[in-house]
Amino acid sequence: MGIKNTSDSIEEYIKAILAQSGIAELKRSELADVFQVVPSQINYVIKTRFTESRGYIVESKRGGGGYIRIGKVTFSNKHQMLCDLLDNLGERISQQVFADLIQLLFDENLMTEREGNLFLATTSDQVLGQDAPYLRANILRKLLQQLDRKG
Template sequence: MAKNTSDSIEEYIKQLLAQSGIAEIKRSNLADAFQVVPSQINYVIKTRFTESRGYTVESKRGGGGYIRIARVRFSDQHQMFDNLMANIGERISEQVFTDLIQLLFDEKIISEREGNLILATATDEVLGKDAPEIRARMLRKILQRLDRKGFHL
């Protein structure tokens, strides 16, 4: 399957993160390198490097401005579960839920099969009009079970 430009930009930033743990980029330089408008860089960062996907983003505007992206690292799984539990609101969108399940997979807490099964049951189509509230309750229960049982692959 052919990669689109956003996929290529995301991959490049992830390579930078893999090298040093922090990617510090100049939006205009990255836009020039990929021959896109700077707003395309903003789009990739805002949609693919979100808190729910396990990233922090800091930006400084102006001539010497930069965008700094870092992967959130937890001292242990229990700390990660506590952090996620503390940040679950009363409602969770399908996209944020998907991002959080992806984070559990990326951290090797759940398998790809488990993640796909969870995602299949958490769609708006399956859950209906109360889907955001149900997803929030589902995520709390999943995290409580994983934390209490110490599950990991």
């Protein structure tokens, strides 16, 4: 097992709060003090690990009484989730957002780890080339439609 870095520890801490209460309301400076990091590292973790494509909603208020509120998006059923993903899918999708969405499908038990890894391997920029963002969006659209039919 690898050694965890500080960002991993911060992510784990926030996810533990989410698991307990469903919403994590944090003060950037207090969290920075707990982990003995600068507040910008807290921002980095939140911006990279608690994104919409990973199934999170983040609210932020700056200033003296500022806070960060993080919630996990929940759906009433798989059909609703797939429809919401389809409705919000643009014409192009980055490799990172695609990977986040494949992880979400795995987390929701709509895809096996093996299936997810196969999709990731075959939809990289290296494989798809110059039109990768457009092709990935089309691939994901068809995948979501197929998963919704199976539901």
